Amino acid sequence: MxxxxxxxxxxxxxxxxxxxxxxxxxxxxxxxxAEEGEKWDAFRVGCGEFPNDNEIGLYxxxxxxxxxxxxxxxxxxxxxxxxxxxxxxxxxxxVLGICFGHQVLGRALGGKIGRNAAGWDIGAxxxxxxxxxxxxFSSLKIPATLPIIECHRDEVQELPPKxxxxxxxxxxxxxxxxxxDHLMGIQGHPEYNEDILLHLIDRLHQRNLIAESYAVQLxxxxxxxxxxxxxxxxLCVSFLKGRL
Numbered sequence: 711m712x713x714x715x716x717x718x719x720x721x722x723x724x725x726x727x728x729x730x731x732x733x734x735x736x737x738x739x740x741x742x743x744a745e746e747g748e749k750w751d752a753f754r755v756g757c758g759e760f761p762n763d764n765e766i767g768l769y770x771x772x773x774x775x776x777x778x779x780x781x782x783x784x785x786x787x788x789x790x791x792x793x794x795x796x797x798x799x800x801x802x803x804x805v806l807g808i809c810f811g812h813q814v815l816g817r818a819l820g821g822k823i824g825r826n827a828a829g830w831d832i833g834a835x836x837x838x839x840x841x842x843x844x845x846x847f848s849s850l851k852i853p854a855t856l857p858i859i860e861c862h863r864d865e866v867q868e869l870p871p872k873x874x875x876x877x878x879x880x881x882x883x884x885x886x887x888x889x890x891d892h893l894m895g896i897q898g899h900p901e902y903n904e905d906i907l908l909h910l911i912d913r914l915h916q917r918n919l920i921a922e923s924y925a926v927q928l929x930x931x932x933x934x935x936x937x938x939x940x941x942x943x944x945l946c947v948s949f950l951k952g953r954l
Contacts, residue, residue, distance in 0.1 A: 715749045715769045716950070719791070721756045721777035721810050727909050735775055738901045742943050743773065743950060755791050766797065771804030771950045774811030776899065780864055781813035782823040792818045805893050806950050809862055812887075812895030816866040819873055819889055826865040828881050830920060832911065832928055834937050835860045835898065837885045843876035846954055852941040858898030859907055859937045865897065894949050900942030904932055 724734035732738050736752040744750050751769075753759050756777060761769075774795070779785060795818035798805055807815035813823045837856045839847070844854045856877075866884040869875065877886030877896075885897045908929065915925040948954050 713747060713749050714951075715751070716743070716771045716773065717751045717753055717761060717769045719753050719755045719772055719774045719794075719811070721775050721779065721791070721814075723756065725909070725913065728906065732906070735901075738906075739773055739775070742901050743947055745947070745951075755787055755794075758787055760790060760794060763797075766794075766801065766803070769803065771806070772798060773950070774805065774807045774815060776809035776811065776861075779810065780823075781810050781817055782864065788814065799889075799893060802890070802892050804950050804952065806946060807893075807895040808901065809897060809899055810864075812897050813864055813866055815893060815895045816869055816873070816884070816887065819893070820870045821866050821873065822868040823864060824867050826863055826882065830863045830924075831860045831879075831881050832914075832920075833860060833907070833931055834858065835879045835881065835885075837877045837879055837898065839886070840874075840876045840878075842874070843886070843888070846876075847945060847948075849954070850941075850944050850948055852945060853938075856941055857937050858896075858900060858942060859902040859904075860898045861902070861907065861910055862897060866895070891952075891954070896942075896946075898937075900937075900939065900946055902937070903939070908932065 718736050718739050740750050753761055791814055795815055817823050834857045837858055839854050865882050873887050873889045875884050875887050879885050882897055887895045911925050911928050914920045
């Protein structure tokens with residue numbers, strides 16, 4: 711049996727801080743998901759670096775990351791990514807979409823993506839798992855309600871009937887979805903910790919995307935809910951490696 715290979719499709723530029731402390735976003739995902747004996751590669755799709763048709767077949771699974779771009783936008787690389795995800799879907803390869811990745815995967819499946827009417831969702835949020843997904847994940851012994859770190863203002867608003875919604879929150883109706891046994895989207899960030907979130911809050915404030923008063927409020931609320939990072943890691947690894 712050959713070495714299992716996985717690719718991270720990076721949709722965001724690394725900040726100097728995340729690059730220095732965590733080895734960039736690729737480092738975050740590799741640390742969370744990689745196991746001994748596997749080979750993990752990165753493609754900076756946000757910069758136009760895509761796997762070619764021959765390379766796609768080499769991989770057992772793909773992870774699509776977050777981004778500061780809009781998944782409903784028509785930037786050349788986003789449209790190219792949608793086309794790539796449709797091709798990967800047709801090959802029944804595993805795909806795990808995170809935040810922007812969740813949204814763009816939903817778009818590739820025929821869903822509708824747009825701004826959340828409730829505005830930004832930043833901080834730890836409780837995700838309620840559906841009864842069917844709780845049964846699917848029962849072997850992992852994880853609770854039916856899982857806190858996760860969120861940082862988004864767009865959302866998946868609609869999905870076609872072939873896609874199953876398996877998680878939601880009070881602010882976002884589609885926090886998680888599955889399509890077949892090979893595609894899964896998660897709106898939150900299982901790879902984030904509070905340090906990264908604090909860094910992102912500062913960056914959003916510096917770019918005038920959130921008000922100073924909101925940034926102060928977010929920092930004051932930090933720590934009120936702890937994200938269950940181990941449970942999310944177990945869930946993501948089990949899905950990506952076909953152990954569910």
